[in-house]
Amino acid sequence: MSEPRPDRTLGPRHDMFWQYCGQGELRVPKCTACGKLVWPVLKACDRCGDENFEWARMSGRGKLVSWCSFVQDYYKATLPVPYDTILVELEEGLLFISIPDGFTEADMSPGMQLELRLRDCHDSAGAFRLPVFVRA
Numbered sequence: 001m002s003e004p005r006p007d008r009t010l011g012p013r014h015d016m017f018w019q020y021c022g023q024g025e026l027r028v029p030k031c032t033a034c035g036k037l038v039w040p041v042l043k044a045c046d047r048c049g050d051e052n053f054e055w056a057r058m059s060g061r062g063k064l065v066s067w068c069s070f071v072q073d074y075y076k077a078t079l080p081v082p083y084d085t086i087l088v089e090l091e092e093g094l095l096f097i098s099i100p101d102g103f104t105e106a107d108m109s110p111g112m113q114l115e116l117r118l119r120d121c122h123d124s125a126g127a128f129r130l131p132v133f134v135r136a
Contacts, residue, residue, distance in 0.1 A: 002120040006075045029053035060116030062088040101132040
């Protein structure tokens with residue numbers, strides 16, 4: 001059963017990100033000119049300005065950098081409050097905002113080892129798989 005979520009960002013390059021997630025992979029754009037991993041998705045590389053990318057597969061491993069708990073109902077009951085968000089430093093060096101799966105703020109500590117999971121969700125555009133993180 002899929003979980004309702006706030007609407008995702010869709011459109012050029014974003015659709016490719018969601019397509020890879022649907023295939024069970026976390027991939028991010030990598031500039032073909034300078035090799036920089038570009039996240040979040042941008043039209044052009046923020047290092048060299050080139051607009052050509054390939055999609056690099058991430059390991060799905062990382063560590064917890066920071067977190068916060070939201071108590072304000074920003075999404076009008078799509079997400080029950082309170083809810084936690086986490087900042088993960090992926091093994092490849094990127095910072096990735098996500099949500100914890102199977103642990104709460106009380107369990108969190110800086111440097112905690114995490115692993116990617118993809119959760120079945122849906123929004124107004126349809127079904128998708130959301131990258132979330134569990135304790136490794």
